[in-house]
Amino acid sequence: MRKRLIGAVAGLATLVLPTVNAVAATAKTIVTTKRVTGPQAVADRWGYVEVILVVKKTTRIVGTHKKVTRKITNVLVPIYPNHTDRSVFINQQAVPLLTNEVLTMTQFNPNIEFVGGATATSGAFAQSLQAAILQAKKI
Amino acid sequence: MHRVEHVMGMPIVVAVRDGEVPDEVFDWFRHVDATFSTFKEESEISRLRRGELERAEASDEVQQVLARCDELREETSGFFDIDAVDGDPSGFVKGWAVDEAAAILDRAGVTEYGINAGGDIRTRGRWTIGIQHPLERQEIAQVVEGDDLAVATSGAYERGDHVRDPHTDEAPSGILSVTITGPDLGTADAYATAAFAMGGRRAPGWTARLRGYEAMTILSDGRVLSTPNFPSA
Structure with missing residues (x-):
């Protein structure tokens, strides 16, 4: 080869x-x-x-x-x-x-269902985007 | 519907688009915690680490996990190495546990689900996932969209500088986070950990040659380097 x-x-x-x-x-x-x-x-x-x-x-x-x-x-x-x-x-x-590309913040995207990132502790999670999105979406 | 429970030291979210989340899924996570937790004195992993249990005498699932960790050490040139953390396989166990939970949901006939275990995600069906900005934690840096995805991120921005280069014991430099996508969350998580430990100079090139997995590396200078098929929305 x-x-x-x-x-x-x-x-x-x-x-x-x-x-x-x-x-x-x-x-x-x-x-x-x-x-x-x-x-x-x-x-x-x-x-x-x-x-x-x-x-x-x-x-x-x-x-x-x-x-x-x-x-x-x-x-x-x-x-x-x-x-x-x-x-x-x-x-x-x-x-x-x-x-x-250059690191930016994306515009709020209403389609987002999950938020990924480096391991979230429960403390961080309490105020995290994932918690907010779950509340907002009631999946 | 969705269910959130605090298991394995983190919040785990299981969401399904139709029907209920079977109890079996969280029973499984509690079983994994009892078997693999390094915080539980009587877990098999704790007994192994204290030398009270031989690897050959461990349960099949523990042996299976440790064997995969050995393979991952080879695949990552030693950048994912559980021996460097006194035989703690947690960096692989979380993703592996989610992969097995996904198999439980598959067998239960659930066709559209997502599992988020402390920021590492596995989905069936098409879902939209935001990747947290590594510096502005309340913001999204990238949106990922795809079918049947595993998405794992390693970075310094949650639990402090907890990932180190096993070869030098130094915290990696020049890098903020690595996100890996692919079919398997355990593997994706180990690859993300390894690439992050490599630092900004080595990680992007290494991710470019992964087979079956895509990557997005965010460097300290604000550059975002993605492999050509990374599933950005």
């Missing part, structure tokens, strides 16, 4: 596809970025590995000549066995996959 992943990486890295397309005479460059997810692979007895490649595709059109180049700009390893110190570093590579 490992061989297969490395093969896929090498294949993408060297992929240059010159194609000829008639029509326009002016120079034009189109750049797009895509993510390619590899299959989850078993790494012996250590668990699973998954690799995501971030590929930048540049299409350069000059007159009738069109040239496409693809470059791997990042390699992410979102799933990786967690048995070594090195894996902690590799874990950080997965961070770009997460959505990143």
Whole structure:
């Protein structure tokens, strides 16, 4: 499985596809970025590995000549066995996959039926949102 | 209807959309408390911790819980480790007890229910859940909506800095809370505890590679990092 992943990486890295397309005479460059997810692979007895490649595709059109180049700009390893110190570093590579927002207070949402949070003691619960919502809703 | 009882040192809410909450559910929680409480001198866990009971002689359910805690230590690289808290499995028992209570409700034919055990929640059917703001306790930071969910949160904002990194015995830094969702509340709770103990630098990357579980990590600098399929409403 490992061989297969490395093969896929090498294949993408060297992929240059010159194609000829008639029509326009002016120079034009189109750049797009895509993510390619590899299959989850078993790494012996250590668990699973998954690799995501971030590929930048540049299409350069000059007159009738069109040239496409693809470059791997990042390699992410979102799933990786967690048995070594090195894996902690590799874990950080997965961070770009997460959505990143800013902590806010949400508007009052009348649909809320339960309130979750870090373990509530009874003292805290007595004045907690959950108690208030239960009173308000009479579920 | 809903029922609230104070069991296992916390308020437990069981809500159903139709019918009654069976007595069996709270009988079960009281049984778990009697068996696993570290505050009850005669519980099996207390006897195990004092060395009066061998693990091999413990009841099947105690052995099952301890075996799962061993697995979770491996799955979390030692960040969830009951040995670091003198063999107290409470961090897993609460979620596990709720999972078993959910099975009782399933067997009783209840099709839409929610259980909230001190802020950790398990639902059947579609429910809307607010996640408490880690700094402004009377506010909601995020709304979660989904079918058949377990939702567990670990943070420093209720019982003080009670979660520590078992490797260093330090309180985690750079992190306010971690919420994990998935099919199983015991596992979600252990993952949330482990990720929180990892601190703000390690936790987000670790949660990104969990299988079958989604996560929302709130960092001390106010960033909220969620895995792509976290069930935000």
